[in-house]
Amino acid sequence: NAGVTQTPKFRILKIGQSMTLQCAQDMNHNYMYWYRQDPGMGLKLIYYSVGAGITDKGEVPNGYNVSRSTTEDFPLRLELAAPSQTSVYFCASKRTSGSYEQYFGPGTRLTVT
Amino acid sequence: QQQVKQSPQSLIVQKGGISIINCAYENTAFDYFPWYQQFPGKGPALLIAIRPDVSEKKEGRFTISFNKSAKQFSLHIMDSQPGDSATYFCAASIGGETSGSRLTFGEGTQLTVNP
Numbered sequence: 001n002a003g004v005t006q007t008p009k010f011r012i013l014k015i016g017q018s019m020t021l022q023c024a025q026d027m028n029h030n031y032m033y034w035y036r037q038d039p040g041m042g043l044k045l046i047y048y049s050v051g052a053g054i055t056d057k058g059e060v061p062n063g064y065n066v067s068r069s070t071t072e073d074f075p076l077r078l079e080l081a082a083p084s085q086t087s088v089y090f091c092a093s094k095r096t097s098g099s100y101e102q103y104f105g106p107g108t109r110l111t112v113t
Numbered sequence: 114q115q116q117v118k119q120s121p122q123s124l125i126v127q128k129g130g131i132s133i134i135n136c137a138y139e140n141t142a143f144d145y146f147p148w149y150q151q152f153p154g155k156g157p158a159l160l161i162a163i164r165p166d167v168s169e170k171k172e173g174r175f176t177i178s179f180n181k182s183a184k185q186f187s188l189h190i191m192d193s194q195p196g197d198s199a200t201y202f203c204a205a206s207i208g209g210e211t212s213g214s215r216l217t218f219g220e221g222t223q224l225t226v227n228p
Contacts (some may be wrong), residue, residue: 002195004156011209019220030188031213031214033213033215033216035218038123039201040220040221041220041221042117042119042202042204042218042219042220042221043157043202043216043218045215045216045219048213049214050213056213058215059217082146090156092156094214098208100147100206100214101147101159102160102214102216103159104157104158105147105156106154106155106156107154107155107156111184
């Protein structure tokens with residue numbers, strides 16, 4: 001199993017550009033999450049999904065959108081990039097509501113200039 | 114609103130020493146308290162976790178102590194090694210599908226173990 005994979009690893013965007021961060025998992029996990037990690041801070045939840053077709057906002061959803069059309073994939077969309085979105089983005093997944101451990105991907109480092 | 118507070122921000126210990134990191138939470142509905150370890154350039158990985166029905170959990174050199182009445186929990190790393198140098202995050206979540214089992218993280222502690 002590859003676990004949780006994220007692409008790209010690094011990206012530089014200009015203000016106002018759009019992009020999609022890709023996340024995929026091959027563990028047949030129902031739950032998936034997007035977090036952002038700013039320097040010296042803990043991870044903040046952006047969006048999460050408890051299954052295909054179901055998404056909900058986390059703590060810091062503004063400026064982002066998600067979709068979950070399959071169990072495996074959970075892309076994160078930035079429509080109008082702003083410098084405040086410069087961060088490291090982590091995707092995570094979890095098996096079911098009865099399990100607790102979240103498995104994290106390697107992250108995408110995004111810089112908006 | 115910061116629901117999980119972690120201290121210290123950074124910690125330097127000598128090889129063989131004990132590393133102690135503390136966390137305090139506010140929401141009494143939390144029912145799962147994990148610690149994650151993160152190396153530079155990597156995603157966080159689960160180190161050890163505890164449920165509130167026990168006061169201590171030990172796995173090798175790592176121990177979680179949990180004080181429900183004080184709403185505090187801590188990570189103890191015994192016989193700290195240079196390979197333990199990493200950033201450690203405490204977290205808390207509420208189980209169940211309606212909550213999404215979302216993790217609320219502390220700010221992180223950068224641990225350096227000197228040889």
